[in-house]
Structure formats: structure tokens, C-alpha cells
Amino acid sequence: MGGLTTYGDIAAGINHPKACRAVGTAVGENPVALLIPCHRVIRSTCELGNYHWGDVRKTAIIGWEAAKKEQHRINSNSDQ
Numbered sequence: 264m265g266g267l268t269t270y271g272d273i274a275a276g277i278n279h280p281k282a283c284r285a286v287g288t289a290v291g292e293n294p295v296a297l298l299i300p301c302h303r304v305i306r307s308t309c310e311l312g313n314y315h316w317g318d319v320r321k322t323a324i325i326g327w328e329a330a331k332k333e334q335h336r337i338n339s340n341s342d343q
Contacts, residue, residue: 303328
């Protein structure tokens with residue numbers, strides 16, 4: 264389970280900080296969304312942005328992952 268990132272962060276990470284739109288296009292064309300987690304990319308304004316399979320699904324996946332991550336954190340803390 265990963266965290267969220269922005270199109271700008273990805274563009275900067277590939278040393279093309281002005282390529283936000285190109286990153287958005289590439290993310291939007293991802294045919295295997297759960298294997299390559301394009302749902303974790305959001306706008307720098309914290310808006311979800313467009314998602315090929317819809318905003319409701321993107322919100323649900325992000326929420327599910329956040330809940331799983333929190334549950335893992337709670338379980339890890341209770342083991343100590």
C-alpha cells in the first residue's frame with residue numbers, strides 16, 4: 264500500500280518538472296490500474312483529478328488502501 268503523489272512530483276522525479284500534463288496523459292492511459300497504481304496520483308491542489316474508471320472508484324480504492332495501511336499500523340503497534 265503506497266501513499267499519494269502528484270503529477271508534478273512524478274514529473275520532477277523523472278527530471279522533467281514541466282511535464283505534468285504528459286505524466287497525466289501517461290497515467291490516464293494505464294491499462295492495468297491496480298498493478299501500476301495510477302489511482303494514487305492526484306493533482307497538486309489535492310483534487311483527485313480524472314480517473315479512467317471514475318472518481319467514485321478512485322476514491323474507494325484510495326480509502327480502502329488507507330484503511331488497510333492504518334490497520335497494519337495498528338497491528339504493528341499492538342505487537343510491541
